[in-house]
Amino acid sequence: MLEAxxxxxxxxALQSLSWELTNFSDEIKVIASFTDPFEALEYLNKTTPDCxxxxxxxxxxxxxQFIQKLTNKNFPVVITTAYNQYAIKxxxxxxxxYLLKPIDTDDLKDTxxxxxxxxxxxxxxxRLEKILLNFNESTxxxxxxxxxxxxxxxxxxxxxxxxxxxxNYSTIxxxxxxxxxxxxxxxxxxDLLPADSFFRIHNSYIINLHKIKEFLKTDxxxxxxxxxxxPVSRQKKSDFLDMI
Numbered sequence: 426m427l428e429a430x431x432x433x434x435x436x437x438a439l440q441s442l443s444w445e446l447t448n449f450s451d452e453i454k455v456i457a458s459f460t461d462p463f464e465a466l467e468y469l470n471k472t473t474p475d476c477x478x479x480x481x482x483x484x485x486x487x488x489x490q491f492i493q494k495l496t497n498k499n500f501p502v503v504i505t506t507a508y509n510q511y512a513i514k515x516x517x518x519x520x521x522x523y524l525l526k527p528i529d530t531d532d533l534k535d536t537x538x539x540x541x542x543x544x545x546x547x548x549x550x551x552r553l554e555k556i557l558l559n560f561n562e563s564t565x566x567x568x569x570x571x572x573x574x575x576x577x578x579x580x581x582x583x584x585x586x587x588x589x590x591x592x593n594y595s596t597i598x599x600x601x602x603x604x605x606x607x608x609x610x611x612x613x614x615x616d617l618l619p620a621d622s623f624f625r626i627h628n629s630y631i632i633n634l635h636k637i638k639e640f641l642k643t644d645x646x647x648x649x650x651x652x653x654x655x656p657v658s659r660q661k662k663s664d665f666l667d668m669i
Contacts, residue, residue, distance in 0.1 A: 427540060430472075432491065433463040433480035433505065440493055440525060442478060442505065445528055462486045477542045478524075482512040487608055492520070501543045552660040560612050569617060571591055571597070573607055582622045586651050588614050588631040600636075600651070624668050627658045634668060 429446060433439040443455050457473065462483055469477070479502055482490035488504055497593045501521035509525055521543055522536045586598045590611035597605040597614070607614060615625050625631045627646035632647060632655055639648040644647040645662070657665055 426451070427537070427544070429453050429454045429476050429478060430465070430469070430474045431455060431457075431458040431478045432460075432462055432483075432488075433478075434462070434485075435480070436460055438480065438505075445530070445533055445649065446478075447658045448530075449533075449537060452485070452541075462491050466491070470496055473497060475544055476500055476521075478505055479503065479520075481508070488601040498643050501540050503540070518609040569619070571607060571617070573605060578605065582619060582633065582634065584651055585618075585623075585633050586636050586653065587633060587655060588618075590629040598651075609617060624661075624665060626661050627656050627666055630655050 431439055431446075432459075433442065435605075437460050439460060443458060446453050446455055453476075459468070462485060477500060479488045479491060481504055483491075486494075488506075492498075492502060502521045504523040504530065505526060506523065507526040516598060522539050524532055524536060568581055569585070570579045571580065580599075584599050584601070588611060589596045589598065593608070593610055593620055595609050595611050595614045597606045597607065599605070601635055611629065611631065615623070615631055615659070618631060622634055623631050624634055625646065632649065636649045636651070637647050638650050638652075640646075640657075641648065641654075645657050645659075647657060648654055
């Protein structure tokens with residue numbers, strides 16, 4: 426059964442939609458309803474429903490502002506409004522559907538089917554992700570897992586040359602010439618890499634110790650098997666020499 430939350434500043438509209446949804450008691454139930462959008466946001470930061478029915482016209486915060494303020498967006502949003510000019514904007518603001526007030530029963534049925542399909546699809550992808558991660562954890566030769574561009578990437582240590590920082594982002598450079606952009610700081614990347622094979626040689630670089638070809642003491646650089654020259658910071662030099 427789908428668990429729904431309703432946010433609407435008009436108590437009569439809220440009660441009406443709640444009553445309509447109750448008619449689908451074998452498919453959906455209302456677990457919470459709010460006339461105050463700020464209270465709803467606080468609740469949704471702690472709870473993930475199966476769907477949210479959200480009014481657009483609210484005096485303290487409209488529905489589009491509400492969506493932007495959501496920190497947890499792991500559920501479908503259905504916009505409810507008396508004005509059909511909001512329809513296109515609603516769909517562009519991550520809403521799965523919209524319903525015009527007064528809400529038509531047939532339209533509501535269609536919306537519920539969309540919610541069920543959306544949740545089934547997301548459940549399948551989340552379940553597959555967990556299966557893949559668990560499998561990787563259990564394998565003898567564990568691979569390094571990176572989450573990027575909506576996909577999980579499994580790499581062996583020998584495939585990675587080095588990682589470079591770019592502020593809040595990092596780039597992984599592979600032996601085959603590929604570059605992988607990650608929305609992670611270099612410290613987070615360092616935590617993912619096995620300490621026996623990788624070393625943060627500089628604030629901006631992590632290298633694969635097995636890919637070092639030369640260490641230029643005077644210049645303070647290492648040369649990798651790919652001929653990339655990576656600087657060694659003074660603070661890291663002593664620890665680096667101990668590692669190699």
